[in-house]
Amino acid sequence: MPESFSVNQLKTWSKCQKKFEFDYVRKLAWPSNPQNFRLGKGVHQLLDYASKGMDLSPILQDADRDIATAWEMLQQSSWAKLPTIASEWGFSLEVQGYWIYGRIDRIVQRDETIHILDWKTGTGIPRCPEADWQTLIYQYAVYEAQRDLQISIDPAQLVFTYVQLKGGAVQEVHIPFSHPIHEKTRQRLLQTITAITSDEAYTLPATCPDKFCPYRKICGIESKEKAIDTQTGMILENMAQEAFDPLEVF
Numbered sequence: 001m002p003e004s005f006s007v008n009q010l011k012t013w014s015k016c017q018k019k020f021e022f023d024y025v026r027k028l029a030w031p032s033n034p035q036n037f038r039l040g041k042g043v044h045q046l047l048d049y050a051s052k053g054m055d056l057s058p059i060l061q062d063a064d065r066d067i068a069t070a071w072e073m074l075q076q077s078s079w080a081k082l083p084t085i086a087s088e089w090g091f092s093l094e095v096q097g098y099w100i101y102g103r104i105d106r107i108v109q110r111d112e113t114i115h116i117l118d119w120k121t122g123t124g125i126p127r128c129p130e131a132d133w134q135t136l137i138y139q140y141a142v143y144e145a146q147r148d149l150q151i152s153i154d155p156a157q158l159v160f161t162y163v164q165l166k167g168g169a170v171q172e173v174h175i176p177f178s179h180p181i182h183e184k185t186r187q188r189l190l191q192t193i194t195a196i197t198s199d200e201a202y203t204l205p206a207t208c209p210d211k212f213c214p215y216r217k218i219c220g221i222e223s224k225e226k227a228i229d230t231q232t233g234m235i236l237e238n239m240a241q242e243a244f245d246p247l248e249v250f
């Protein structure tokens with residue numbers, strides 16, 4: 001059992017405990033294709049170097065065209081021009097003797113508000129970003145680490161901003177923060193860590209939440225879904241028979 005948890009680990013646990021077991025407890029190694037991360041990794045690196053005032057012209061000369069174009073578009077957005085408090089900011093949060101860690105793309109200041117920026121070039125913005133672990137933990141971490149970041153804010157002055165490159169345009173989604181969200185995140189973290197560290201069952205969800213998961217053939221979801229289908233079929237058949245019971249007709 002890990003003694004520290006990344007945001008991805010918490011996301012995996014919330015989606016499927018069985019996948020969490022395979023990935024992080026049994027540590028099944030599953031090769032990933034580096035091509036899937038090439039664009040995002042390249043753009044993030046360029047944005048980080050630019051925030052540190054580096055001369056990027058030699059790098060851009062050799063950069064892949066799609067990386068250079070995506071970087072140029074994000075670099076031209078108003079978000080890349082705001083005063084930077086931190087870029088590629090790594091953090092570790094202590095919760096109930098365990099550590100939660102992550103890395104934030106950029107923290108910027110716009111007027112009286114602090115924005116946590118997350119650049120999205122490949123993967124999309126989560127469907128429900130206000131409930132996503134990434135949003136909640138990053139906000140929680142920045143609020144808790146004000147002294148390290150040399151800022152002093154109320155929760156209402158903190159916003160998580162997804163900046164997404166999609167269809168040749170820059171789109172934004174803003175998620176506000178508040179005292180109640182801070183408290184709820186703390187509670188949810190405590191509950192989740194307690195569940196992860198005490199629950200050894202690693203139960204399967206009712207249906208698979210991840211069509212790209214490599215464990216489909218070994219996790220048992222196929223027989224579970226089949227059993228649910230059969231059960232649903234039997235219930236529907238019984239309902240149909242009850243609805244047209246010939247004894248009731250006569």
Ligand code: SF4
Nearest residue numbers: 016019208213216219
């Ligand atoms: S295939 Fe689906 S149900 Fe099975 S481990 Fe992966 S995510 Fe979980």
